Amino acid sequence: WTPKGRGVWRYASMLPLKSGVSLGEGQTPLVKSVLGEGLYVKFDGANPTGSFKDRGMALGVTVARESGANKVVVASTGNTAASAAAYAARAGLRCYVVLPRGNVARGKLVQAALHGAELVMVNGYFDKALEYVVNYGTRYAYPLNSFNPWRLEGQKTLAFEVYEELGCPDYVVVPVGNAGNISAIWKGFKELASLGLCNKLPKMIGVQAEGAAPLADAWERGLEEPLFVDEPRTVASAIKIGRPINWPKALRAVRESGGFFVKVSDGEIIKAQRLLATKDGLGAEPAGAASVAAALKLGLRGTVVAVVTGHALKDPDAVEVSAREVRNADELAELLER
Ligand code: F0G
Structure with missing residues (x-):
């Protein structure tokens, strides 16, 4: 554990490769949210292309x-x-x-x-x-x-960054689509624990959208396998996935950590996106805000990290835009005076 430099290669000592391609990914903001006590947002929308x-x-x-x-x-x-x-x-x-x-x-x-x-x-x-x-x-x-396992090796670095700033939190809340990221982040925390750096591992909470919730639906019913969805439906197009290929890994991560899967409605996602934007100043795409929606709904106690996986600009059409018109400076003055 000798973090040094920038990009995912900061954690070369924890990776199977020591150097390589980089656009300066990672080191994304960890922001204390005003939306809940103990709630932090790991804003991975701030990566070079706007996602984790x-x-x-x-x-x-x-x-x-x-x-x-x-x-x-x-x-x-x-x-x-x-x-x-x-x-x-x-x-x-x-x-x-x-x-x-x-x-x-x-x-x-x-x-x-x-x-x-x-x-x-x-x-x-x-x-x-x-x-x-x-x-x-x-x-x-x-x-x-x-x-591709190399992808997950890179994605586990999110855990290392959270650890560097905050130590190991009580909960990590992650939007789940094809179900790779949650197992990658869990792997990161487990590796910290194996070095004696994290004495209490976080519980991993996997979040799915109501109309695309093969894992959360199965979890609710206590089933061992996902309830695949043939026609997934949700405003969160990033996680509009009916047959997540990495489901066994995600299920293992959630089970091992003592966490659970939960689903949120499109209404809850859009409301969380709004709150995150207007109260915390962070712009998330709908799938990214699903973790915040779940954190708010669950009212978890302790230190909670909601992973916001993608930037608002990814999906401009998900946001309603309204504007007023003024015909002259007086009308603007009138508006501002109110
Ligand atoms: N959040 C965002 C913004 C995503 O783009 C994705 C996945 C997820 C969460 C879920 O992550 O699949 O590892 O469980 N997007 C993939 C894509 C499917 O093609 O961009 P996951």
Whole structure:
């Protein structure tokens, strides 16, 4: 445990690789929230491409390059695509992103296009896009979805950053989609504990949206396996996933830690997004605000870290915008006087 420097490579002593591609990911703000006693927001929307995926891509793209690949491929609800596109560009690799048509927020599409990725659309949900990548994509290109273990090695660094600033909290609340990140963060905390640095491990709370809650639904009923959803529905398009590929790892993380899965409604997500923006000054995309929605709903005691996984600008269409018009300076003065 000898943190040094910037980017995920700050934690090289804890990683299976010692150096590699970086855009200065990580070291994101940990902000004390005004919304709840003991509540902290880990704002991973502040990463270079605006989501936590950058932590994992730094390692994933490094391994892709070192293994001699010249192409990478991902299925994505958008953030993985944006991040893969940027890191692949940096590493000089071609990037193919397979996206569910109509289910990707605008900001993310724009990023993938801007960074020069090849955009491929499939009709259906994320789960279909992932099936295509798993079945065929991996034969022709290096896959960078979260079944790639290097991705999770990068994403575990969030735990290290929380530890450096706060020690080990009582709870860590994480939005769950394809279910990689929650197990990555849990791995990070367990590694700290194995070095004797974290004497009480946090409970991991996995948050899903009501209409896309295969793990939370199963948890509620005490089932051992997820209740897969064929037609996921939620305003939080990033976690609009019916068949999370990493479910066994996520379930293990939640069980081992003594945590649980919970679901929140779209209304609760949008309300939390609003509160986070207007009270804490932090702009989250809906999926990112799901953790805050859950933290507020559960009213947990102790130190709680809600992981906000993506930036508000990712999904501009999720925000209602209203404006007043003034015809002259007097009308502006009148408005300001009120
Ligand atoms: N929050 C955001 C903003 C995400 O983009 C994702 C996943 C998650 C949470 C869930 O993380 O899948 O590790 O459980 N987005 C993926 C993508 C699926 O394609 O960008 P997870």
